[in-house]
Amino acid sequence: VVERHQQRMAADYPHISSQLSTEALLADPTLELIVVNTPNDTHYDLSRQALLAGKHVLVEKPVATSVAQWHALTALARQQGRHLLAYQNRRWDTDFAAVRRVVESGQLGRLTEVHFRFDRFRPVLHTKIFKEDGRPGSGLLYDLGPHLLDQAISLFGKPLSFEKTTNSFRHGSQVTDCFTLQLRYPQGLNVWLSGSLLVADPGPAFVLHGTQGSYQKGRTDPQEVQLLAGLKPNDPAYGRERADQAGRLVLADPAGHNHVLPPVADVAAPATFMDLFDAVYQTIRHGQPYPIKDEEVEWQLEILA
Template sequence: MSEQIRVGVVGFGLAGRIFHTAVIDATPGFKLQGIVKPTGDEAKAAYPGVPCYRTIEEMFADTSIRLVVVATPSHTHFEIAQRCLREQRHVIIDKPFTLTSLEASTLIDMARERNLLLSAYQNRRWDGDFKTVQQIVAGEELGRLVNYRSHFDRFRPEPRRGTWREGGGPGSGILFDLGAHLVDQATTLFGTPSLIDASIRIQRDEGQADDAFDIRLTYQQHHCLEVHLSASTLARIPGPRFHLNGTRGSFVKFGLDPQEDQLKSGLRFDAPGFGEDTESAWGTLQILDEAPRRIATERGDYRAYYENVRDALTGKALLAVTPVQAWRTTRLIELARRSSAERRTIAVDLHGQPE
């Protein structure tokens, strides 16, 4: 067996604990070699055999660590990633990749100069519902797609005080949090849109960070396909997660991918039923005058992201989530914020996109 890739994870909050260390630990070919957590002993308790550090400099002293995962508050991603690249480490950055496209370009240039891997953690490409939607779009059973709606609804009427995500500072808010996933999924399916129109809002009483958004992407190259992306924290009865309309029919899917809740509950990837949707949550497809039929949801598996990174580092595969794709998502979020602030539809301008 080839030597394992040793990984250090910076941050042990929700992202580091649930979406990274648990997934890395379950993916063959990786060895969790270090965790940076400035305070508390949660990391040491969860992984007693893994060195835990208070500072990133302490972790850098272990030169066997080849890959560093940045799972810290969003506004720190750029600075920490720069430090990792300067130390000649491959880097994965949890979403959002960076807060600006200029920061993203800077990191891409640094990684290329040093021949290092750089990627954004877009694990929701491996949600079972999105994998199902990908198959439906690719199969063209709906005919020419005219409308794609992707919603991420929650009900959290009270802002979580004292958290960086809802504090109103740089990198906070639902657009950077969930919008990064929805934009990435849309561009994975359809590429770069022609036009963008957005409304980004604070809807909750005493809210400090944006907690709702609606984004419309128009694809003139696809017969003016319209893509609607939205998220809300005040949806007591959630709408469909996906709703697609085409010239021959429609597909609708309710419910969220189960992996996040399963990981939070401590369920392992090898447990029976992990990543599998309940039959009651399967989507419904109806074509022309045919009877509606239920479509089994593909099994989701976040390990696929890290499996691809492993294979890219060992020369067996191309990187699935490229830094240029991460730059594009960052740029579209910038344009969405501008559209909302100026209250107008704007043409998508990818000026400055790295080659």
């Protein structure tokens, strides 16, 4: 890990190797994989440096600030014979896993309308300047948009077309703090993705309507809160939602009467962020296909740009 100012990681991880610079980290021949989790506008350059140093790269979303940067990185990764992998951890959120189960069950019939929201209430500008100064990749669209886009693309694929609306409402804001994306798919399906920093009372995070029913669910994934509270991923409670957070599934019978039913149960262990790291391992060690495909990242960046 690179800790330029205060070396704190050893307190929790005494066997960790801490470096004062990126150059020292990349020069370490024992390291195979570099994780880039830095301000958005630095992702391209740091990923490029790591690939040139012969390392595999796992890069935080957004992987780049333009499609051209992504093309350059993927070409370099192929040239170097290394893997360039996008860190899209929200594909393994437990709430989104529940949405995926409902969609794949076919219970809703043909989907007609889908809404994914990611809202917060942060009316005051962030103290981290790089989040607010208008540099490439800053603002809510590039912060939360990649999560919502990856979830939508993983379920429905590349949209036929899209429209984008962005706004800045907070006093003194230089960046987007509210956005809506409308993705159009075959058979008339419309998918709306929205995010805002000015929602004090959030509604459901996921709302899906189909020809046979509807499903809605709150943003209930516990992993981020659990990790910040010190819970370890190997704890049996990690990633498990409460029973009352399963969401609301309403299906219509042939006579047109609505029935509230329990959503499709997760019979296995919950999907967690650790599944992403398992996928990284399988890709690097055994050549297994990585779940987040290069073309999916490209589609995402085309919409964000």
